[in-house]
Each structure stands twice: as C-alpha cells, then as structure tokens.
Amino acid sequence: MEINKVLVVGAGVMGSGIVQVFAQSGYGVCMIDRSSDLIAKGMANVEKGLDKAIRKNAISVEDKQAALARVTATVDWGCASEADFVVEAVFEDMEVKKESFRRLDEVCRPEVILASNTSSLPITPMAAVTSRPDRFIGMHFFNPVPAMKLVEVIRGYLTSDETNRIVVELARKLGKTPVEVNDAPGFAMSRIFIVMINEAVYCLYEGVGTPQAVDEVMKLGAGHPMGPLEVADLLGLDIVLHIMDVLHAEFKDSKYRACPLLRKMVAAGELGRKTGRGFYSYEA
Numbered sequence: 001m002e003i004n005k006v007l008v009v010g011a012g013v014m015g016s017g018i019v020q021v022f023a024q025s026g027y028g029v030c031m032i033d034r035s036s037d038l039i040a041k042g043m044a045n046v047e048k049g050l051d052k053a054i055r056k057n058a059i060s061v062e063d064k065q066a067a068l069a070r071v072t073a074t075v076d077w078g079c080a081s082e083a084d085f086v087v088e089a090v091f092e093d094m095e096v097k098k099e100s101f102r103r104l105d106e107v108c109r110p111e112v113i114l115a116s117n118t119s120s121l122p123i124t125p126m127a128a129v130t131s132r133p134d135r136f137i138g139m140h141f142f143n144p145v146p147a148m149k150l151v152e153v154i155r156g157y158l159t160s161d162e163t164n165r166i167v168v169e170l171a172r173k174l175g176k177t178p179v180e181v182n183d184a185p186g187f188a189m190s191r192i193f194i195v196m197i198n199e200a201v202y203c204l205y206e207g208v209g210t211p212q213a214v215d216e217v218m219k220l221g222a223g224h225p226m227g228p229l230e231v232a233d234l235l236g237l238d239i240v241l242h243i244m245d246v247l248h249a250e251f252k253d254s255k256y257r258a259c260p261l262l263r264k265m266v267a268a269g270e271l272g273r274k275t276g277r278g279f280y281s282y283e284a
Contacts, residue, residue, distance in 0.1 A: 011042025017145025
C-alpha cells in the first residue's frame with residue numbers, strides 16, 4: 001500500500017505537530033478541524049515549528065516553503081476521501097474519538113488505515129465503531145512531535161499484522177523510532193510516566209521540595225532531560241489530570257488517584273505553558 005496523502009484530524013498542539021512531521025517528510029497533508037479559528041491556529045503552529053527547525057539549522061527556508069506547500073487546512077471532511085492514511089488527534093475523550101472515527105469510516109476508502117494518536121484510551125473500542133477493525137491502530141506521537149523520536153504503535157484486538165507492519169515502517173520513514181505495545185489503558189509510556197508526574201506533584205503537595213528541587217533530582221539523579229513538573233507544564237496539567245482519571249477509572253487502583261494539588265491547579269486554570277502559569281511561570 002502506497003501512502004502519499006495523509007489526513008490529520010485535529011489542529012491542536014499534537015495535530016499540528018504531526019502535520020509538520022509528515023509535511024517535512026514529503027507527504028501531502030490535509031489537516032481538518034471543526035472551525036476556521038482552530039485551523040488558523042493549527043497552521044500558525046506548523047509555521048512556528050518550521051521556523052524553529054530553521055533556527056536549529058535542521059531545515060532551510062526553502063525546505064520550510066516546500067513543507068508548507070504540501071499542507072492544506074480545511075473544515076471540510078470531504079478531503080478524507082482522498083487520504084491514503086489517517087491520524088486522529090482530537091480531544092482525549094472516547095465518545096469524541098468514536099464519533100470522529102464513525103465519520104471517517106464512512107468517507108475514507110475501505111483500504112485506508114485509521115490511526116489514533118490517543119495517549120491513554122484503549123484502541124479496541126474505537127476500532128469497534130468502524131467497519132475496518134483490522135485496519136485500525138494506535139500511533140501515539142509524543143509532544144513536541146517534531147523533536148520526540150518515540151512513537152508507540154498499539155495493536156487493537158483485531159489489528160492485522162499487515163496494518164502493524166505498515167505503521168511501523170511509516171514511523172521509521174518519518175524519522176521516528178516505533179515501539180510496539182499491546183492495547184491497554186495508558187499503554188506503556190503514559191501508564192509509567194503519568195504516575196511519576198503525579199508522585200512529583202505529591203512531593204510538592206507534601207512539602208518535600210520546591211518544583212525546582214523535585215525536577216532537579218530527576219534530571220541529575222535519573223538522567224532525564226526535563227523534570228516531571230516541567231514535562232507536566234509542557235503537556236498541560238489538564239491533560240495530565242485527564243489521563244490520571246482515565247487510568248483510575250480503568251484500573252480502580254489508588255496509585256492512579258490524582259494528587260489534590262493537581263486538581264486544584266486545573267480548577268484554577270493554571271494549566272502550564274499554554275496558560276502562562278503552572279508549576280512554573282511563563283508569563284514573560
């Protein structure tokens with residue numbers, strides 16, 4: 001199966017990052033979302049990401065223009081009929097994702113693979129609302145998408161070997177390192193790392209140390225490039241809380257119970273970088 005045109009559903013931080021990576025890798029990309037405002041913000045994020053790559057001498061100005069020329073952005077789902085491959089990156093809510101996949105299943109050609117970028121929700125229930133569960137898979141990119149090498153490739157219960165092979169190969173063509181895991185809430189990375197973030201929040205909540213101290217011990221002691229609280233601010237504290245709640249609901253295990261401080265900060269609107277304030281201040 002030859003993949004030339006890719007559809008990315010969702011123009012948020014993850015969706016626009018995925019668009020950038022595909023466009024830089026030579027694929028034609030259509031990005032869709034529910035409003036022209038979201039589309040405009042998504043395209044601004046793509047351009048900002050390409051400009052960042054120029055500053056790092058990773059690409060040239062000409063490369064940027066070529067990548068942008070490969071991208072179209074629209075609110076019209078009609079472009080799904082031309083896609084050879086689909087990545088969904090909408091809000092992390094099972095019903096929202098299911099509705100997106102019902103719509104995609106109707107418009108996309110029967111042979112097209114549908115992939116979800118979910119970070120925590122199980123793949124099999126999403127696949128079940130389509131007529132192609134064998135051509136349905138999880139393709140979990142990490143934020144920031146252009147910089148992070150890992151892509152979790154998650155097989156649903158009925159995902160075929162051929163679908164898995166195609167997506168693993170596609171991830172490598174994007175310059176990513178695919179790691180294959182089986183379907184389970186949180187998969188591997190989110191299940192492990194979100195608990196570590198939550199424990200870091202508890203350290204702050206219980207007065208063990210300042211945000212700087214908690215992050216510094218993980219960077220210097222565990223070799224992490226960023227501390228867990230810095231990562232939480234980057235991901236968005238609302239996203240972290242949502243994943244914690246999904247895991248807690250699925251496993252009914254107290255180790256997945258979100259720290260009260262995390263809930264309080266989300267309720268106060270202090271969500272990290274995207275709001276200018278989280279565990280650190282970004283208002284400057």
